[in-house]
Amino acid sequence: xxxxxxxxxxxxxxxxxxxxxxxxxxxxxxxxxxxxxxxxxxxxxxxxxxxxxxxxxxxxxxxxxxxxxxxxxxxxxxxxxxxxxxxxxxxxxxxxxxxxxxxxxxxxxxxxxxxxxxxxxxxxxxxxxxxxxxxxxxxxxxxxxxxxxxxxxxxxxxxxxxxxxxxxxxxxxxxxxxxxxxxxxxxxxxxxxxxxxxxxxxxxxxxxxxxxxxxxxxxxxxxxxxxxxxxxxxxxxxxxxxxxxxxxxxxxxxxxxxxxxxxxxxxxxxxxxxxxxxxxxxxxxxxxxxxxxxxxxxxxxxxxxxxxxxxxxxxxxxxxxxxxxxxxxxxxxxxxxxxxxxxxxxxxxxxxxxxxxxxxxxxxx
DNA sequence: AAGGAATTCAACCGCACTTGT
DNA sequence: AACAAGTGCGGTTGAATTCCT
Numbered sequence: 278x279x280x281x282x283x284x285x286x287x288x289x290x291x292x293x294x295x296x297x298x299x300x301x302x303x304x305x306x307x308x309x310x311x312x313x314x315x316x317x318x319x320x321x322x323x324x325x326x327x328x329x330x331x332x333x334x335x336x337x338x339x340x341x342x343x344x345x346x347x348x349x350x351x352x353x354x355x356x357x358x359x360x361x362x363x364x365x366x367x368x369x370x371x372x373x374x375x376x377x378x379x380x381x382x383x384x385x386x387x388x389x390x391x392x393x394x395x396x397x398x399x400x401x402x403x404x405x406x407x408x409x410x411x412x413x414x415x416x417x418x419x420x421x422x423x424x425x426x427x428x429x430x431x432x433x434x435x436x437x438x439x440x441x442x443x444x445x446x447x448x449x450x451x452x453x454x455x456x457x458x459x460x461x462x463x464x465x466x467x468x469x470x471x472x473x474x475x476x477x478x479x480x481x482x483x484x485x486x487x488x489x490x491x492x493x494x495x496x497x498x499x500x501x502x503x504x505x506x507x508x509x510x511x512x513x514x515x516x517x518x519x520x521x522x523x524x525x526x527x528x529x530x531x532x533x534x535x536x537x538x539x540x541x542x543x544x545x546x547x548x549x550x551x552x553x554x555x556x557x558x559x560x561x562x563x564x565x566x567x568x569x570x571x572x573x574x575x576x577x578x579x580x581x582x583x584x585x586x587x588x589x590x591x592x593x594x595x596x597x598x599x600x601x602x603x604x605x606x607x608x609x610x611x612x613x614x615x616x617x618x619x620x621x622x623x624x625x626x627x628x629x630x631x632x633x634x635x636x637x638x639x640x641x642x
Numbered sequence: 643a644a645g646g647a648a649t650t651c652a653a654c655c656g657c658a659c660t661t662g663t
Numbered sequence: 664a665a666c667a668a669g670t671g672c673g674g675t676t677g678a679a680t681t682c683c684t
Contacts, residue, residue, distance in 0.1 A: 293653075329654080
């Protein structure tokens with residue numbers, strides 16, 4: 278047990294995902310949603326095990342995965358949470374919307390551990406490596422950061438102090454999480470360049486550029502052909518402040534969904550819309566850019582003012598007969614009149630509660 | 643410029659847990 | 664209750680990339 282039976286099949290692919298595989302999985306999930314992962318590869322036409330598909334979706338393909346460097350606030354929060362929770366990356370990830378447990382774990386192992394050691398702090402115990410040593414400036418800085426974000430998390434026997442801590446911690450989360458007026462499914466989360474701190478981010482395209490990285494050299498020409506998937510690791514970041522109207526949006530991996538929007542819009546207009554003309558293309562881009570996505574907390578779904586788009590399935594409905602479950606999933610996730618419902622995607626380790634501090638978090642502590 | 647070392651991060655492995663029969 | 668199948672999670676690996684000499 279523990280290992281998927283499908284993993285035992287020798288013909289299944291392993292290793293890095295190709296752009297084609299990404300596209301297949303993305304199209305499948307955005308169309309049908311996630312039901313049973315073990316059936317996803319077959320339905321999506323992938324030679325992968327369900328577990329691998331699940332991981333790829335959660336860590337990379339999900340539209341609300343936040344990409345890019347960790348902000349100082351996130352970094353401090355991770356350190357504070359780690360002090361309390363230890364290596365419970367999934368739990369830590371729930372407090373950092375858009376970040377995956379894997380990403381946080383990697384960040385901790387590659388950067389934060391080293392940083393803490395340099396500051397004379399044991400990353401495991403969060404205590405000074407040499408307790409007799411006077412704290413230096415770095416330590417004071419870290420302590421101050423810990424106070425800023427995590428004092429609340431310090432556990433001691435004084436219940437009143439703990440309660441005060443909860444209040445402080447909630448206040449901190451209030452500041453960064455709750456003030457968001459508009460749900461940001463693509464994870465800009467208020468800290469990255471180009472989005473305001475209040476999180477009132479309505480610029481879809483910019484969000485994509487922030488969330489999906491690509492080398493700057495790819496920004497040449499103007500091309501709306503769909504081709505945004507890449508499985509290559511992105512070790513460099515694009516400075517999108519330099520984007521111009523001549524910038525190629527679709528060549529880079531950043532604009533997957535905006536390209537889907539564009540393609541779908543093209544298709545929905547019966548291909549009568551000629552986007553070869555640069556003005557038309559820019560007009561289309563403006564349309565996408567001006568799309569406002571907002572989170573409807575009552576109906577727990579994503580709404581947009583740009584309705585009518587539709588994601589491509591891997592196969593057309595003519596080609597594949599949908600099971601009742603698939604039909605249900607399809608309607609569950611997408612309603613042409615009400616917008617795309619990301620809330621029905623499994624959230625797993627990601628922030629199921631983007632707005633807040635769930636009580637059970639503290640109960641677990 | 644070349645090549646070895648170090649770093650990063652996507653993906654895999656396997657265990658524990660949950661759910662269904 | 665027992666078993667099988669599915670899911671979630673943390674630890675680990677190794678290829679790709681960057682850094683350093």
